[in-house]
Amino acid sequence: MANSKQDRTYDAIVIGSGMSGGWAAKDLTEKGLKTLVLERGQNVKHPEDYTTTNMYPWEFKHRGEMPKKVTDENPIVSRCYAFNEDAAHFFVKDTEHPYVQKKPFDWIRGYQVGGKSLLWARQTQRWSKYDFEGPARDGFAVEWPIGYEDIAPWYSKVEKFVGISGNEDGIPQLPDGEFLPPMDLTCVEKYFKEQMAEHYPDRPMIIGRCAHLTEPQPIHLEQGRGKCLHRNLCQRGCPFGAYFSSNSSTLPWAAKTGNMTLRPNSVVHSIIYDEDEGRATGVRVIDAETKESIEFYSRIIFVNASALNSTMILLNSTSNRFPNGLGNDNGLLGKYVAFHNYRATISAEYEGYMDRTTSGRRPNGGYIPRFRNVFSQETDFLRGYAAGFSASRSSHQDTNGVGKSLKENLLNPEPGPWRVGSHMMGETIPKESNYVELNPDEQDEWGMPLLNVSVDYDENDEKMIDDFFEQLTEMYTKAGFNNIRTNDSEQAPGLDIHEMGGVRMGKDPQTSLLNEWNQLHECENVFVTDGACMTSTGTQNPSLTYMALTARAADYAVKELKKQNL
Numbered sequence: 001m002a003n004s005k006q007d008r009t010y011d012a013i014v015i016g017s018g019m020s021g022g023w024a025a026k027d028l029t030e031k032g033l034k035t036l037v038l039e040r041g042q043n044v045k046h047p048e049d050y051t052t053t054n055m056y057p058w059e060f061k062h063r064g065e066m067p068k069k070v071t072d073e074n075p076i077v078s079r080c081y082a083f084n085e086d087a088a089h090f091f092v093k094d095t096e097h098p099y100v101q102k103k104p105f106d107w108i109r110g111y112q113v114g115g116k117s118l119l120w121a122r123q124t125q126r127w128s129k130y131d132f133e134g135p136a137r138d139g140f141a142v143e144w145p146i147g148y149e150d151i152a153p154w155y156s157k158v159e160k161f162v163g164i165s166g167n168e169d170g171i172p173q174l175p176d177g178e179f180l181p182p183m184d185l186t187c188v189e190k191y192f193k194e195q196m197a198e199h200y201p202d203r204p205m206i207i208g209r210c211a212h213l214t215e216p217q218p219i220h221l222e223q224g225r226g227k228c229l230h231r232n233l234c235q236r237g238c239p240f241g242a243y244f245s246s247n248s249s250t251l252p253w254a255a256k257t258g259n260m261t262l263r264p265n266s267v268v269h270s271i272i273y274d275e276d277e278g279r280a281t282g283v284r285v286i287d288a289e290t291k292e293s294i295e296f297y298s299r300i301i302f303v304n305a306s307a308l309n310s311t312m313i314l315l316n317s318t319s320n321r322f323p324n325g326l327g328n329d330n331g332l333l334g335k336y337v338a339f340h341n342y343r344a345t346i347s348a349e350y351e352g353y354m355d356r357t358t359s360g361r362r363p364n365g366g367y368i369p370r371f372r373n374v375f376s377q378e379t380d381f382l383r384g385y386a387a388g389f390s391a392s393r394s395s396h397q398d399t400n401g402v403g404k405s406l407k408e409n410l411l412n413p414e415p416g417p418w419r420v421g422s423h424m425m426g427e428t429i430p431k432e433s434n435y436v437e438l439n440p441d442e443q444d445e446w447g448m449p450l451l452n453v454s455v456d457y458d459e460n461d462e463k464m465i466d467d468f469f470e471q472l473t474e475m476y477t478k479a480g481f482n483n484i485r486t487n488d489s490e491q492a493p494g495l496d497i498h499e500m501g502g503v504r505m506g507k508d509p510q511t512s513l514l515n516e517w518n519q520l521h522e523c524e525n526v527f528v529t530d531g532a533c534m535t536s537t538g539t540q541n542p543s544l545t546y547m548a549l550t551a552r553a554a555d556y557a558v559k560e561l562k563k564q565n566l
Contacts, residue, residue, distance in 0.1 A: 018115025022246030050237030
């Protein structure tokens, strides 16, 4: 450990090494800043620490399944689709990092270098002007302090470096980006796309956009990354770097500059505020292994610990100037938390194309951009939903017979029917009643207060689910699908893993915590650019927007540093 204060002083500190933290590290170090990256979890190096990435199914003790004892001990994280024997080591276990559910909330976390960028579903869509303008038009949240034109060039910068597979579709509510060649739709997906164009010209169905290298460009090869091989083992960590993660891309890029110091096993306790200087001067850390308290210092601080953790750190950063949390003069820190509603799904079957089948799996499927309340208010609920869509053909193995006949049956499965499915990605409305706060009575083993989480659905969400079922049933019927079935999982918020808000952006310091550059209104050398900063949620998968906001804020922060304004 560095003993002197000088040895523990940097130009910038980044809290968190995941999607947005990795990007902050890349941009700040590229611009010449000596940057300390703090990660509360263990180090994970690409690709050597992807311990299961090349294992065969029979090499897993339980053939990939989680033992009942483990799922019983971890009822929250075991609900996540990727919590299996090959990737469980990248997830936070329920008992190791407790929190208090004032209302049911499934908080899915990944505490390691790279965070959840090792585990994300990799779907990437830009926001449009309609998403940024929505709150001002509908009055359901405070007005965004930026618009699409402010972030568009930063989307382009991120997309070129990350590598996004997609198609230029010319859809106003889903702007095109800087794309690598797209994946392909299956024949039934193409059929549904044609049916939509015929019956619903305002509801285009496209191939999804995802952070996979279909045709690596020189910038990706320079990162040491290669083409996606469609192994369908992404959650293990990709040894080829074919999908984007902090571990394979931004963190190694930052390390190459010689300006990054990465410190894993560092639980951030709070941000240090100097009342004489009127600014934040550093970060207080609890060593995860020794429990020792250590202070690090810097001129600027980027908070990228993930939405709820970033909010928790700010709430715990108290001083005489900020007794209720750093920058929390208006009492809104921790409030207006929102998420994406993934409860609703609808499935069906199709009897056409029986001479064709599918093989393997893509990392994405079809995507139906939001078509409700985009240009005007047209329903009895606010905002809207996007939808995924996929079609594949299952197979049936005949397990009858003995010996040679059984082998023949197993080796020659019969194709089953075409099955189609869609899932809803609904925008929830940020509300003051959806909040997180510090628990005054309970602490974890590092001395951090536990987080109380009180987040729930509302009537708007229920109306949106009903509309999704109604509209998709009608669309399926028009396409000639049969055996249509709807399902409401009734899952708790959080399992979408898209929690947002708590430190929202806005124009007015009375109604928001951050300005248009993601700076705390009341402490301008602290920037928050992860999901905590979001004023509203949109219907798009959010990680691309987090990275674009981070790139924009980092560029601004460095310029302000050079002007000696920070």
